[in-house]
Amino acid sequence: MNSTQIVLINRVISKNLKKFLKRATKLVINFKTMPYKDRLMHLNLPTLKYRRLRGDMIEVFKITHNIYDSEVSPNLRYYTKSNTIGNKYKLLNHTFLYGLRKYSFSARIVNIWNSLPNTVVDVPYFLE
Secondary structure (H helix, E strand, O other): OOHHHHHHHHHHHHHHHHHHHHHHHHOOHHHOOOOHHHHHHHOOOOOHHHHHHHHHHHHHHHHHOOOOOOOOOOOOOEOOOOOOOOOOOOEOOOOOOOHHHHOOHHHHOHHHHHHOOHHHHOOOOOOO
C-alpha cells in the first residue's frame, strides 16, 4: 500500500464517520430539520475536527510527560534552545515531501502544541 492509498483510506473513514454522526443527530425528532452545526450545538457535541485535535493534544501531553513507555510511543524531537517563546516542551517542526508524512500524527500536532502556553502544558497530573 502506498502513501496515496493510505491518505485516501483515511479520508474515506473520516467522511463515513461524519456521515454517521450527521444521521445519528437527525434521529432526535426536534432537531431533524436543523442544519448539522446547529444540531451539534443544541446537543452539546463537539465537531469531529475538534475531537481529533483534543485527542491529539492529550496524546502529546502523555508522550512529553513520559506517561507512555518510551519504546512504544512516537519519537518526538524537542527544540533544544532555552530561550523559546511559548512552552518548555516545544517540538521541532519538520518539512515533509510525501503526503503520508505530512498528515501523520507527529507532523500535524507540532504547530498546535508549540502554540500552547506553559500554564496548559505544565498542568499537574495524577497517575492512577
